Amino acid sequence: MSLSRRDFVKLCTGTVAGFGISQMYNPAVLHALEKAAPNVLWLQGQGCTGCSVSILNSVNPKIADVLLKVINLGYQPTIMAGEGEVAFKHLYKVAKEKKGQFILLVEGAVPLAEAGRYCVIGEVEGHEYTMAETTAELGSMAAAVVSLGTCAAYGGIPASKGSVTGAMSVKGFFDKYGIKTPVVNVPGCPPHPDWMIGSLVFAIENGLEATVKVLDSVGRPTPFYGKNIHDNCPYLKYFDAGTMSPTFTKKDGCRYDLGCKGPSTNSDCPTRKWNGGVNWCVENSVCIGCVEPDFPDGKSPFYVAG
Numbered sequence: 001m002s003l004s005r006r007d008f009v010k011l012c013t014g015t016v017a018g019f020g021i022s023q024m025y026n027p028a029v030l031h032a033l034e035k036a037a038p039n040v041l042w043l044q045g046q047g048c049t050g051c052s053v054s055i056l057n058s059v060n061p062k063i064a065d066v067l068l069k070v071i072n073l074g075y076q077p078t079i080m081a082g083e084g085e086v087a088f089k090h091l092y093k094v095a096k097e098k099k100g101q102f103i104l105l106v107e108g109a110v111p112l113a114e115a116g117r118y119c120v121i122g123e124v125e126g127h128e129y130t131m132a133e134t135t136a137e138l139g140s141m142a143a144a145v146v147s148l149g150t151c152a153a154y155g156g157i158p159a160s161k162g163s164v165t166g167a168m169s170v171k172g173f174f175d176k177y178g179i180k181t182p183v184v185n186v187p188g189c190p191p192h193p194d195w196m197i198g199s200l201v202f203a204i205e206n207g208l209e210a211t212v213k214v215l216d217s218v219g220r221p222t223p224f225y226g227k228n229i230h231d232n233c234p235y236l237k238y239f240d241a242g243t244m245s246p247t248f249t250k251k252d253g254c255r256y257d258l259g260c261k262g263p264s265t266n267s268d269c270p271t272r273k274w275n276g277g278v279n280w281c282v283e284n285s286v287c288i289g290c291v292e293p294d295f296p297d298g299k300s301p302f303y304v305a306g
Contacts (some may be wrong), residue, residue, distance in 0.1 A: 006099065037069070038204055039102040041091060042076040045131040046119045046167050047108030050190035051149040052078040058193035059276040070204075074102075077121070088122035088129065095141050103203065104142035104181075109151040109158040110135050110173045113166030135170065136177060144208050145170060145183045148196055153185035153219070154293040161297050173217060182208055185219035189290035191292055194223045194272060216266075218293050224272075229287055230262035232270045248285060255282060258298040259287035259304035 044052070056063050056079070067073050074094040080087060095102065108131070111118040116130030123129065139145055145171045158167035168176070171183045186199045199221050203211045214222050227275035230298065238244070238254040245253030256263070265287050273280045281287050289299035296302075 020050070028248070037072040039094060040071045040073050040105060040200070041095060041102055041142075042073065042105040042107065043121065043134060043138065044077050044130070045106065045108030045135070046111050046165060047149060047151040047156070049078055049107070051107045051188075051196070052076070052151075053284075054188075054190035055148075055193050055196050058197060058273075061197075063193075070197075070201060085122075085124050088124055091138075092124075095138050098114070099141045100143055102142055103200070104138050105143045105148055106135060106139075106145060106152045106170050106213045107148045109155050109167035110170060111158065111165035112169045112173075113164060118165040118167075132173070135173060136179060139170070139174060139179050139181050142181050144203060144211075145174075145181050146196075146200060146203070147171065147183055147185045147187075147219075149191055149291055150187040150189050150292075150295050153187040154295070156187075156189065157296055178242045180219065182212060183219060184211060184215065184221065186224075187220060187291045187293075187295075189288075189295065191291075192224075192267075192269070192272060192274060193268075195221075198224065220266075220291070224268055225266050225291060227266060227268055227271075228263070229265045229267060229269055229282075230260075232268075233262055233282060234270060235282065248297075255286045257304065258286055259302055260286035261292075261299050261302075262287040264299075265289040265292055 058066065075087070075091040082090065103156035108119075110132050112132055117128070119131040120128045121134055122129050146154040150193070151158050151167075152170050155167055155169045155172070158165060159169070171185065174181065174183060184199060184203065186195050202221065202223070203213075211221070216222050216225060230239070236255050238246060238252065239256060243253045244257040245255050247252070248255070248258065260282060262282065269280045269287070270282070286303065288302045289295050292299065
């Protein structure tokens with residue numbers, strides 16, 4: 001079902017018959033629609049493309065409405081029709097024309113080993129552009145950078161023990177090379193669609209200064225990452241009573257003894273849930289702490305024998 005602009009505004013305020021209230025920050029979306037759509041460029045580095053897949057599965061609002069009514073997406077390797085040199089030239093053309101005015105979204109870590117050649121993302125006139133080179137150049141021209149996913153936010157799996165690529169987070173990369181552009185981290189493996197869209201829209205609506213003020217000590221927006229999973233878990237009553245699940249199939253118990261990382265993880269998964277609010281990790285498994293800076297090494301092993 002396609003929504004008109006008017007219906008999309010109603011959807012963002014929970015007033016369209018037949019649609020649930022959007023799980024994201026509705027007022028911010030509404031006000032953002034009243035402004036000119038900002039230019040957004042999306043780079044993909046060392047990762048699995050899971051963040052792109054996640055955001056494409058946004059339920060309320062649908063991703064088509066976000067792309068057509070909220071932002072002007074000028075480059076996204078997974079969904080764009082263009083490819084190769086023509087597309088990459090367009091990426092740089094938009095960045096130069098809108099210098100200081102566009103938002104750069106980065107998915108995936110930035111590898112530095114072997115001069116960054118573990119991740120070449122484009123080629124123009126025989127010159128291979130590495131993720132490191134492109135992130136440095138476009139990051140320096142952007143008004144702000146949003147790191148989508150734990151790989152971009154903190155290094156994630158590409159930077160875990162045993163990696164040979166020299167992968168690092170966007171913020172770590174910027175600090176290393178003195179790039180001053182502000183960075184907002186939206187971690188998760190992958191992040192919830194609402195976290196990505198909501199963080200972007202909050203920045204559009206409220207501006208960079210206000211956005212920075214709502215970030216926690218590791219650069220995450222507190223509206224989405226400000227609550228501890230364990231403290232807000234519907235299974236907390238079992239933990240308090242000392243009733244632990246011996247297996248995943250036993251629902252009437254806490255999963256802490258099975259390896260749940262909820263006590264050391266902060267996000268709104270228990271209340272927001274996933275898949276349109278149908279379920280979330282702990283209902284069928286355990287929290288693996290994927291939104292935290294020490295994921296995956298610091299959260300391993302993910303599961304513990306009961």
